[in-house]
Amino acid sequence: MALTTFGAIMGFAAEMVGQSGNIYRNLVQQAKDHGLKETLQALSAEETKNHSLMEKTRRENVTEMILEPIAGLQKEDYEIDLKTEERMEDGDLVRIALALEEREKRFFSDASSKLPLPEAARIFRKIALRKQENITRLQNLGLNQTLKKSISA
C-alpha cells in the first residue's frame, strides 16, 4: 500500500513505533542479562514517547495549504516478521531489537525526505539518528562472546 498523504505517513509511523513498543515490553520480560534488560526498557520507553510525538507532530504540523500528494513510499517495504516466541534467548532478543531499530531507522530516514513540512521532516531525521545510536548500543552490549557471535550471525 502506497503512503501517499501526510496523514498516511504519520499514521504508519505511529503504528510502527506502537508495534515496536509492544514488542519491547514483551522482550523486557524475557531478558536475562541485566544490561540487555535495561536497554530494552529504555527502548520501550522511547517508543512510548515516539508514539506521542508522532500524534503531536501529525496534529500540529498538518498544513492545509500544502497537503500535496506524496509519492515513493510503500508500506510493504517496511514490513518485517514480528513473530516472537514465549521463551527466547538473549541473543534472539537482541536480534529482534536490531531488526526493529533498523526498520525504523530506514523508514524515518526515507520518509524524512518525502515530507514537505520541515518540522515534521526534522523530527523524522532526528528519530532516524536516534535509531542509529540504538543500533550501535545494541551491537555494543557487553554480552558474552557466544551471544555476540549469534547476533552477528
Added chain:
Amino acid sequence: MKRVKNYINGEWVDSKTKEFGEVWCPATGEKIGEVPFSTAEDIDQAVQAAKKAYWEWRCTPPLTRARYFFKLKDLFENAFEDISRILVTEEGKTLDESRGEVRRMIENVEHATGVTTLMTGYNLEDIAQGIDCTAERQPIGVFGVIAPFNFPAMVPWWFLPYAVVCGNTYIVKPSEQVPMTQTRIFEVIDECGFPEGVINMVHGAKDAVNGMLYHPDIKGISFVGQSSTARYVYKACGETGKRVQSLGGAKNFVLVMPDAEIDRHMPSMITSFYGCAGERCLSGSVLVAVGDVYKELKEKFIAAAKALKVGNGLQEGVQMGPVVSKKHREKVLGYIEKGIKEGAKLILDGRHIKIDGHPDGFFVGPTVFDEVHPDMTIAKEEIFGPVVSLIHVKNLDEGLKLIENSEYGNATCLYTTNGKTAREFKYRAVASMMGINLGIAAPMSFFPFGGAKGSFFGDIKGHGREVFQFFTDTKVVIQRWT
C-alpha cells in the same frame, strides 16, 4: 440518530421549531442526524443571552479574556482527532484535510490571544495647545457568524475568537448541512467555562439567517457562502445598520507559464483543483496553459488526476473524498453536462466513479474539460466540485484578461520560474489572494482572508490584524486639563 441542540446562555436547549433537516454522511450516503431549523424566536433567545452577558464580559480585562482562549486552545488540542473525524463524517473531506482545517481553527484562537497588543489604539499629545487625543478601541455588543458547509470547523473561527476576545458576545449559526462539527466544538467551549451567554450557537437555515440579519440588537455579521447570498446578507445588513463582512464565491484561475517547473509543482496543482473535492473558495477551477506548455501540462495533469485515490475520507491514504450531498453532486454533474453541451471536450470523466463498499456515496471523480472557451458556463460559474476547465492562451496578457473578465476575484495562482513574470502577475491580477508556485493561496490567521469583486462584500476581511477593527469601535477622546 443524533438530533443536535442549540447552545444558549451556557446550556444545551431544544429549538422551538417543529421543522428539522437531515444530516448525511457523504461517503456512505446514510442519514446520520437531524438538525433543527431554528426560528427567529430561538435567535432572539440567543441574542438576549448574549446581550445580557455583554457588559460584564466587556468589563473583563482583555488579558483575562485571552486566558479563556489559552485554555480553549489546550482543550481543542485534546479534542483534535475527535473533531476531525466528526468533520469527515458529515462533510466528506479527507482526514488530512480535516485535520488541516481544525489546525487552522486553532491557529485563529492562538492569534486572537494577542489581543493585548492587537486591540490597542493610539494617542498624540498636544494636538492643539494643551489638548491631548487618544483613539481607543472598544467592543460593540453582540456579533454573529453565518457559516458555510465546506469548512464547518474553521470558518466560524475566522471571526469568533477575535470578536469575543475584544469583549463582544457572539452567536454562531453553523450550516444546516454540517451541524455536528460545531456542536462538538461547543462541547469543548462548554468545558472551557466561558461565562454564560458570551458564546452561543443556534442551528438552522433561512429563518435563522433572517432572524440574525434583521435582529436590531445584533451589531455585526460575518458571512461566508455563495455570492448571491453574500450579496443578500450585505444588503440586509446595510438596511439594518450592521457592520458586515460578507465573503462570497469564487472562480479561480491557475496560470502555468512555459518556464514553470511542472513536475515539481504538479502535486501542488492537483491539490489546488481536487483538494476538498473542489469545494473551497480557494480551489483552482480554470487551468490556464500559457503558450507552449499546453501539451505537456495537459498530459501530466491528466495522469496525476487519474492517479488520485478517491474514497471515504476516514480511510487514511484517501486523497479525495465525496462532495457534501446528493443534491450538490447533482449540481456538479449538471455543470459537466452543460460543459459537454456547450462544446467543451471532456477528457477525464468523473461522473461514473465507483468506490468499493460505498455504492451510495456522493462521489464525483476528478474531471477535466479541454478546449474550454472563456464564454462557456463552466469557465464562468462557480462549480464547487472536482471539475477542471483547461484553457489555452498565447501569453500572460491573455491569461490576465481572463482573470480581469471574471465576475469573481477571490484567488488566483501562477506557476513560473521567472521573477519578472511573477511580479507582473502580482501587480496586475485582480484577485485578493494570490499564490506564486502554490496552488492554495490560503492566508493564515495572522493575514486577512477575503476576495475582491463579486467574491467579497464589505471592507474589512476575515482574521488578520484588520479584523480587530471590525469588532471594535474607535473612540476618539480629546482632553484638555491645562
